[in-house]
Amino acid sequence: MALPSAVRIVEVGPRDGLQNESAMVPTAAKIELVDRLSATGLRTVEATSFVSPKWVPQLADAAEVFAGITRRPGVAYPVLVPNLQGYERARAVGADEVAVFTAASEAFNRRNTNAGIDESLERFAPVLERARADGVQVRGYVSTVLGCPYQGEVPLADVARVARALHAMGCYEVSLGDTIGVGTPAKARDMLRAVASEVPMPALAIHFHDTYGQALANVLACLEEGVAVVDAAVSGTGGCPYARGASGNLATEDLVYMLHGLGVATGVDLDALVDTGAWLSGILGRATGSRVTRARASA
Amino acid sequence: MALPSAVRIVEVGPRDGLQNESAMVPTAAKIELVDRLSATGLRTVEATSFVSPKWVPQLADAAEVFAGITRRPGVAYPVLVPNLQGYERARAVGADEVAVFTAASEAFNRRNTNAGIDESLERFAPVLERARADGVQVRGYVSTVLGCPYQGEVPLADVARVARALHAMGCYEVSLGDTIGVGTPAKARDMLRAVASEVPMPALAIHFHDTYGQALANVLACLEEGVAVVDAAVSGTGGCPYARGASGNLATEDLVYMLHGLGVATGVDLDALVDTGAWLSGILGRATGSRVTRARASA
Numbered sequence: 001m002a003l004p005s006a007v008r009i010v011e012v013g014p015r016d017g018l019q020n021e022s023a024m025v026p027t028a029a030k031i032e033l034v035d036r037l038s039a040t041g042l043r044t045v046e047a048t049s050f051v052s053p054k055w056v057p058q059l060a061d062a063a064e065v066f067a068g069i070t071r072r073p074g075v076a077y078p079v080l081v082p083n084l085q086g087y088e089r090a091r092a093v094g095a096d097e098v099a100v101f102t103a104a105s106e107a108f109n110r111r112n113t114n115a116g117i118d119e120s121l122e123r124f125a126p127v128l129e130r131a132r133a134d135g136v137q138v139r140g141y142v143s144t145v146l147g148c149p150y151q152g153e154v155p156l157a158d159v160a161r162v163a164r165a166l167h168a169m170g171c172y173e174v175s176l177g178d179t180i181g182v183g184t185p186a187k188a189r190d191m192l193r194a195v196a197s198e199v200p201m202p203a204l205a206i207h208f209h210d211t212y213g214q215a216l217a218n219v220l221a222c223l224e225e226g227v228a229v230v231d232a233a234v235s236g237t238g239g240c241p242y243a244r245g246a247s248g249n250l251a252t253e254d255l256v257y258m259l260h261g262l263g264v265a266t267g268v269d270l271d272a273l274v275d276t277g278a279w280l281s282g283i284l285g286r287a288t289g290s291r292v293t294r295a296r297a298s299a
Numbered sequence: 300m301a302l303p304s305a306v307r308i309v310e311v312g313p314r315d316g317l318q319n320e321s322a323m324v325p326t327a328a329k330i331e332l333v334d335r336l337s338a339t340g341l342r343t344v345e346a347t348s349f350v351s352p353k354w355v356p357q358l359a360d361a362a363e364v365f366a367g368i369t370r371r372p373g374v375a376y377p378v379l380v381p382n383l384q385g386y387e388r389a390r391a392v393g394a395d396e397v398a399v400f401t402a403a404s405e406a407f408n409r410r411n412t413n414a415g416i417d418e419s420l421e422r423f424a425p426v427l428e429r430a431r432a433d434g435v436q437v438r439g440y441v442s443t444v445l446g447c448p449y450q451g452e453v454p455l456a457d458v459a460r461v462a463r464a465l466h467a468m469g470c471y472e473v474s475l476g477d478t479i480g481v482g483t484p485a486k487a488r489d490m491l492r493a494v495a496s497e498v499p500m501p502a503l504a505i506h507f508h509d510t511y512g513q514a515l516a517n518v519l520a521c522l523e524e525g526v527a528v529v530d531a532a533v534s535g536t537g538g539c540p541y542a543r544g545a546s547g548n549l550a551t552e553d554l555v556y557m558l559h560g561l562g563v564a565t566g567v568d569l570d571a572l573v574d575t576g577a578w579l580s581g582i583l584g585r586a587t588g589s590r591v592t593r594a595r596a597s598a
Binding site (some may be wrong): 001184185186189211212219221257262263292 | 485512
């Protein structure tokens with residue numbers, strides 16, 4: 001089992017997690033969430049989304065959240081932006097890293113963003129251009145990399161093409177997301193290999209949802225391929241409103257537990273992370289999606 | 300990823316699952332559970348336990364359950380027996396496969412069975428002897444193979460020694476159980492390797508609990524070592540009353556989903572299994588512990 005010696009975790013709870021939670025979270029709690037997460041040793045905390053509140057009402061307070069967080073040196077706080085207008089809103093409150101997103105499935109992209117994949121990529125061109133001029137880092141997300149609720153199978157060539165396009169446009173890292181959580185380890189590994197033939201492995205991240213309980217096993221298979229950046233959301237929040245029966249993201253606590261058990265360094269204080277997950281469950285008024293946090297809470 | 304082409308799943312829900320559920324399950328429902336499980340294509344369904352009702356009140360109706368099930372040709376129905384007396388009770392209702400159990404942790408075995416490991420093994424000697432004369436197959440369980448709530452670390456040599464002893468006494472298969480679910484993939488693999496140096500791999504099974512969400516990842520790591528028998532419990536029932544914050548066994552549905560995704564044959568009809576898991580959750584009056592069943596239920 002050849003594994004990377006260290007993994008950088010991209011904590012997506014405050015964005016990908018919260019945006020799909022039905023309980024409305026007060027702005028102050030969102031700020032506290034980001035600050036608690038950055039205090040655990042996480043080096044990347046996706047803070048919020050500047051997508052229109054019409055589409056993501058939970059994150060309508062993106063500007064207030066971003067302005068309210070205490071930025072810790074050495075921690076990156078990317079924010080999601082859908083287009084140049086979102087980019088400008090993010091920049092106005094001081095964001096210096098952003099993330100753009102498209103699907104690998106044409107059908108999903110049209111339903112999700114009302115645009116084809118190529119149209120989405122065109123929409124990002126001015127964002128990437130402006131970011132380069134501003135010295136702003138851009139992360140790219142590719143969703144539905146292991147299946148789509150509308151078109152079913154998503155060809156590996158389509159995933160690789162979209163990932164390559166985002167990387168070629170200037171994304172320093174491309175995160176490959178199994179949005180509906182249908183993938184299993186060999187499929188995840190094959191997908192990663194296909195993309196890694198087009199984009200260098202150090203520029204790739206993996207992003208799994210735990211809908212069918214496969215997320216950690218998929219991570220393990222991909223770590224063996226050499227990927228060293230993994231997205232996760234504290235307490236396993238989120239899900240995908242377009243995925244039937246979706247449970248949430250891979251829980252960061254469960255990921256950290258596995259990585260530390262494997263001797264892979266993360267820099268994250270698991271106890272502090274578990275405390276944050278338990279606190280967030282209280283805010284959301286629901287059971288935690290992290291088995292580690294559940295086990296610790298009942299200890 | 301070299302994987303076995305087929306895996307035999309040992310369904311332990313009616314025994315290891317139910318024995319640790321607090322809701323008392325009617326005898327008729329237990330019988331229906333076993334019959335539903337055998338109808339899914341599972342080839343081994345552990346039916347009940349002949350441990351004293353004083354210790355496992357949930358399974359006090361072991362004889363009625365075993366006498367009530369419809370035995371399907373080609374399906375094995377092992378039952379747990381603690382000693383010769385339990386063996387005889389099981390035989391009286393027609394059991395032709397039994398299982399014996401001990402821990403790899405001396406501290407755990409003393410607390411759990413009020414006997415040292417060697418004493419447990421001695422207690423099984425007449426069971427194994429009688430079983431051989433009766434033509435009854437015996438499966439052996441070793442618990443706490445990746446950690447103990449009382450002594451903490453469990454040396455690999457201890458696990459290997461106990462597994463070897465059970466195999467040498469005549470157990471056709473030895474199931475290695477992470478009773479408190481603390482293990483991670485590399486540790487699980489190392490443990491399996493240590494045992495496989497003493498007991499042939501085809502005589503080994505793995506048994507993981509999902510307390511910390513690691514069970515499927517552990518299974519994946521062990522499949523890569525060549526193990527081809529995996530224990531699981533439908534709907535992720537059970538847990539371990541001695542493990543703080545224990546959630547249940549690995550859910551059979553989630554295991555089957557992964558195996559089929561990996562192209563590993565199980566002979567199990569996943570849809571029928573999910574139906575059974577959802578039905579059992581209703582009987583237990585609690586949410587399913589299987590993410591697959593949860594996802595399908597909300598579809």
